[in-house]
Amino acid sequence: MKNCLGIEIGHYRVKIAYMEHGELQTYVSERLETENQTDMKVYAELIKDVLKENNIRCKNAVFVLRQDDTYVKRCSVPLMTVDQLKLNLPFEFHDYIGDELEQYQFDYGVIERTEDQLDLIAACCRKDLCQQFLKLAKMAKLKLIGLVPGVIGLERILEHMNEGEEKKDFAVLDLGTKALRMHFFRKGIYDTTRTMEPGCEEIEQIRRGDKEQLVQLNVDDDDTFWGEKGEKTLDEALSNRYQTIAVQAMRVLNFYSFNNSDNTIDSLYYCGGGARYKGLIDTLSDTVGIPVKSIGEILPELDAKKMPEWIDSPQTVGVLLV
The missing domain is CATH 3.30.420.40 (ATPase, nucleotide binding domain)
Incomplete structure (x- = not known):
């Protein structure tokens, strides 16, 4: 297009x-x-x-x-026709949506096809x-x-890794405002998501100058937003929140690795609104035990220095990639 x-x-x-x-x-x-x-x-x-x-x-x-608005899962089904698949695919989501199958729209992509089986990535969303x-x-x-x-x-962004690396396992931490989400990918294909709450809303409110939040942290809002001193003051005040997020991320990574001991995750990629807070990223790097990288490093041709904002929502870019 x-x-x-x-x-x-x-x-x-x-x-x-x-x-x-x-x-x-x-x-x-x-x-x-x-x-x-x-x-x-x-x-x-x-x-x-x-x-x-x-x-x-x-x-x-x-x-x-x-x-929040969709279910995505990887599933294997017996080899069947497209019409048979349209009939049977909804039942793969029964555990998520119960008896409301008629209220949902379903779609899928074929990952691999063998003589007797289909390996799929499937998704559903409410029709309304x-x-x-x-x-x-x-x-x-x-x-x-x-x-x-x-x-x-x-x-789709991970598919643009250097040749040979795109088939590894990946972990991507979305530092959202409402919630934190750790997305896991097995051999480059989506596997599962772990959600952690709250997200970065409190951090964002403080950095936008919310006086009530600043008072709770005993921060003088008159001196907060002036140059390096203000940045240092905010990072010190938010250090406990940064550490809480970092420890949550570490625990989720460790739990996934415990249940998938053969995984090849060697870096944690980050994105989302919280990606703009250097103090938070530094705390993550000091805590999780593996290199922490911006998802922007996967697509250097987008020139992150010129347009760094896109890692706030790399999904908007990824859905356009082919």
């Missing part, structure tokens, strides 16, 4: 990546300044405003499905949510090209 938008509607931000001829041209993250986070008109107007302000005329759009995205696209005057789970976007 000549050009396309990758759009994620987060809990607190709308994130938009614009790619043209396979190259990232623009990435924008816009905070939602509204309490009504279910109003499609608000989202549509914000998207139109962002596209206009950034002189983006593209109408094709792929929306990222948040982890799919309709909401279709409505949103129309209101924003966009053409909906597809809905893709965020973890599949991350998987």
Whole structure:
């Protein structure tokens, strides 16, 4: 496709990546300044405003499905026809959605096919949510090209590792505002996610100057946001929160490694809103026991120094990769 938008509607931000001829041209993250986070008109107007302000005329759009809104799993089924698969695939999700199978839309991708078996990556999403995205696209005057789970976007980024390395095992820590999520990939294919709460919301509030939060930390807000001294003051005040996140991440990594002793994870890649906090990343590096790297290192051609914001939501870029 000549050009396309990758759009994620987060809990607190709308994130938009614009790619043209396979190259990232623009990435924008816009905070939602509204309490009504279910109003499609608000989202549509914000998207139109962002596209206009950034002189983006593209109408094709792929929306990222948040982890909260979709189920993704790897499964093996007997070799069958497409029609048989459409009939049987929903039952692979019975443990997640019970008897509400009729309320969900299902899709899949074939990882490997043998003489008697199919190895699949499958996903499902509520039909009413799919309709909401279709409505949103129309209101924003966009053409909906597809809905893709965020973890599949991350998987497509991992496919761009150096030749031979893309088949390793990976761990990606998404430092989100509402929650922290550790995504695991086996031989480059999505495996599972572990969610940890709370996320980086408290850190973000403090760094945005929330006076109530600053008072609780005994930080003088008059002197907090001035140069290196202010940065050091904030990092010292947040050190316990940084350490809590780092220890949580270490425990999740250790637990996964205990249950998958043959894994080849040798680095922890990070992304999300919390990726902008150097003090947090330094604490992670000192705690988890393996190298900690930005997911941006996998796609150096995106020039992280010029456009570092995209690691806030690499999923918006990943869903556009082929």
